[in-house]
Amino acid sequence: MNKTVFITGATAGFGEACAKKFAANHYNVIITGRRKERLEQLAESLATAHAVEVLPLTFDVRDRGQVAASISTLPDAWKRIDVLINNAGLAAGKDDFDKASLDDWDTMVDTNLKGFAYVAQAISRLMIPHKRGHIINLGSVAAKQVYSQGNMYCATKHAVDALSRAMRIDLLPHHIKVTAIHPGAADTEFSMVRFKGNRIVADKVYDGLIPLVAADVAETIFYCTTLPDHVCINDLVISCTQQADCFYYDRE
Template sequence: MNRIAFITGASSGIGRATANIFAKNNIDLIICGRRREKLDELASTLSEYVKVHVLCFDVQNFEETKDNIDSLPEYFKNIDVLVNNAGGAHGLCNFINSEIADLESTIDSNVKGLLYISKLIIPHMISNNKGHIINLSSIAGKQAYQNGIVYCASKAAVESISKSMRLELVPFGIKVTNIAPGAVNTEFSLTRFKGDKKCADAVYENYQPLVAEDIAKSIFYCIDLPKHVQIADMTIFPSAQSAATTIYKN
């Protein structure tokens, strides 16, 4: 019987890449996101390899999240791996000039959404006495930087959540891994700069950033280790990066 993975933010970027590598390694999937068309397209592709169930909802809305998870067919409720990937940064500016809507969206997706999903899925893992939770943090959760107050705070919260989860869940045989990527060329910067492609592209110019597949391979490595091995925390940089805002550009 295949393992089953629940992946949030699966319509693009790291979530999509993770779904791809999981499917090619015989892991059945629940893929979640807000863009139904992209999820259906991904499901159509991956159904060649494994069973795929699509859930289209916004993790920022608890009732919507609960209704979707409650609707899972019996087979898909036996979740072995949870990848809390959904989230993002909204805006990059001085805190005083930031928009309240951006601050709320950052906290709601990166922190509250992760908590909503986890609160609903962990009881299933506890009853099965097994499971592996992957929380996507960021180097921003370890090293704060200017013009990123709320994003950095939200990812620092993910770091703390991962540590506390591990303390609470180890008696139930549930592993918790915190993944903290550095610069990854996905839709992240496009969202942060509100669709300004020129600004987004400039973030990744004159060096080789990570790509979504690099992080997906690292996630798969963590969940593919023997039962007695738990990667607690993994920080991943492109070779040109040495700190949150320190990148060597040619």
């Protein structure tokens, strides 16, 4: 019987790459996101390419009611979830603290923190009766260091780090693994979203670097889920070779 993975933010970036990686390894896949057309296209391509079952769910993680309704009404055959990839998140803006947009702050808190927690709690409740499961939380190197103009984004990723550690403790009696994955510079839609479609500014983030790509992170996540039952990677920071942390780069 195929295992099942539940992936948030599956319409692009790390989420889409994870959907492809897990489907290629015979997982049935629940893919979620806000962009219905993209989800349906991805679902069709995964099912065709890998002969697995794919369930697309269109909802916004920021909406507690949508999260609860979408997960509580899963068909019984889909409720045995082996892996959650809690990926939906974003950066919005990069400004000094006193000049930052409060709308951007709300978007990041509602998505990166509240939405992240809503999904993790709902899926953990499905895992608990089975006394097994693996929750992968997507953080960032910004969960480990605070950088100039990163203010609220760094704060939300620090919260992801803290909640991951809290979940590891609270879910320990239920034999549920929790792994926090913290990527560095990765060439996805991240910077385009952060800079609101400004391609010139977004591309400068990766000047002189060979950055991570989404598939690199998906490979790492998949590796973490393939370890023996008695092994859990709690916390993992991944960066390109030219990046040591948030501040030190070897740009060519």
